[in-house]
Amino acid sequence: MTTFDEESVVCGACGQVFIHHALTSTNAFGSPDLDTRPPEMRRSTMGAWLQRCPACGYSARKAAKFGERFRPVLDGAAYRSQLASTEYPMLASTFICAALLAEAAGRRDEVGWGYLHAAWTLDDAGKDELARSARGRAADTFLGLLAEGQTFAPEPGVSELVVADCLRRGGRGAEALPVIERTLAQGHQDLIQKILVFQRVLIQRGDTSPHLIREVVEGKQGMA
Ligand SMILES: [Zn+2]
Known part of the structure; x- marks a missing residue:
């Protein structure tokens, strides 16, 4: 069962007090997606992962904390237009705005995850083109880190699995193949190796849809 607590937050950027529904417990039954997206019920808790100030739009894990060096980003055109976008679901914009701030802080792993989390919410909203674009941003950031x-x-090996899935689902499977080959050659644990082989099969089939790790565990990936 998922439970939330009402948490009163004082926005570090503008001083507005707002209520955040903080996650106090949840669970996960079933299989994650190949990009580590968790199964239910945790899958449906993304709205609690970040705090977003309703007054100024500051979005962070802990919105009470703010550094003035982020002010130009928060006030910048990219941030303001993302916040105001009617094309994106609000939650996707929250993740992208947090990614813009992480970028300014040089926290590139958070940038990549922010765009991937945005892609998950865009998947849920049926915004396929925007999801592809967000996955592309995640993939480029992650590839730079690797x-x-x-x-x-x-x-070990999971970073490479995530980037391979971002590329495949973003329609850039050809770019994932060298990552897959390089990672296979490193000889990770059995499940990682099997998922990499599964990714390669999916790419060769031109499959850009979501898949579960369970498909690999249960050997239902049609590789016979
Ligand atoms: Zn604020």
Whole structure:
């Protein structure tokens, strides 16, 4: 069961007091997607992952914290137009705005995850083109990190799996193939290797739809 607590937050950027529904507990039953998107019920808690000030639009995990160096980003055209966008669901804009702030802070792993989280909410809203574009931003950020030898997921091989899925689902499967081959050659644990092989099959089929890790575990990936 998912539970929330009402948390009163004083916006660090403008001083507005607002209520955030903070996640106090949830669970996850079933299989994550190939890009680590969790199953229900955690899947439906994304609205609680970030705090967004209703007055100034400042979006962060902890909106009470704000550094003045972020002021030009918060007041900037890119941020304001994303906030005002009627094309994007509000939650997708919140993740993208937080990514813009993370970019200014040089926290590139958070930038990549912010765009990927935006893509998940865009998937849910049926905004396929915008989801593809957000995945592209995530993939480019993640590829830049990998090129510098930096990972952005706790377990070895998972960063590469995430970027491969961002590229495949964003219609850039050909760019994922060298990542997959390089990672396979590193010889990670069995499940990672199997998911990489599955990704390669999906790319060869031109499949850009979401898939579950369970498909690999249960061997239903049609690789016979
Ligand atoms: Zn504010």
